Amino acid sequence: MQQCTIQGDMQSDRASEQYPTVNLCDDCVRREDAKGPDSAIVTKGGGYDPDLGDSCELCGVTVEEEKGN
Numbered sequence: 001m002q003q004c005t006i007q008g009d010m011q012s013d014r015a016s017e018q019y020p021t022v023n024l025c026d027d028c029v030r031r032e033d034a035k036g037p038d039s040a041i042v043t044k045g046g047g048y049d050p051d052l053g054d055s056c057e058l059c060g061v062t063v064e065e066e067k068g069n
Contacts, residue, residue, distance in 0.1 A: 001048035001056065001063055002029055006040045022057035023048055025066050032058075 001023045008020045019042055024032070032039040040058075048063065055062045 001025055001066060003045040003047065003049045003052065004029065004041050005043045005045065006057065007042060020057075021045065021049075021052065023052045023055070024058060025056035025061045027061070027066075028056055028058045 003021060004024045005019050005021050006024070007018075009017045012018050024041070029041065029044070032041045054064075056066075
């Protein structure tokens with residue numbers, strides 16, 4: 001899991017909804033990186049942050065499931 005800022009609800013008036021910081025699993029990070037300029041990831045901020053939840057924002061895999069892979 002990695003903490004990342006992604007493109008969110010661009011219609012929102014709040015920056016935190018336009019570019020939310022979320023946890024993404026390593027597989028989703030690799031998939032998004034492969035998209036190049038079309039990636040939903042704006043920035044990568046480091047390791048997993050439990051305060052942001054225990055699952056990937058994009059696919060829903062949990063920290064425990066990811067560790068099992």
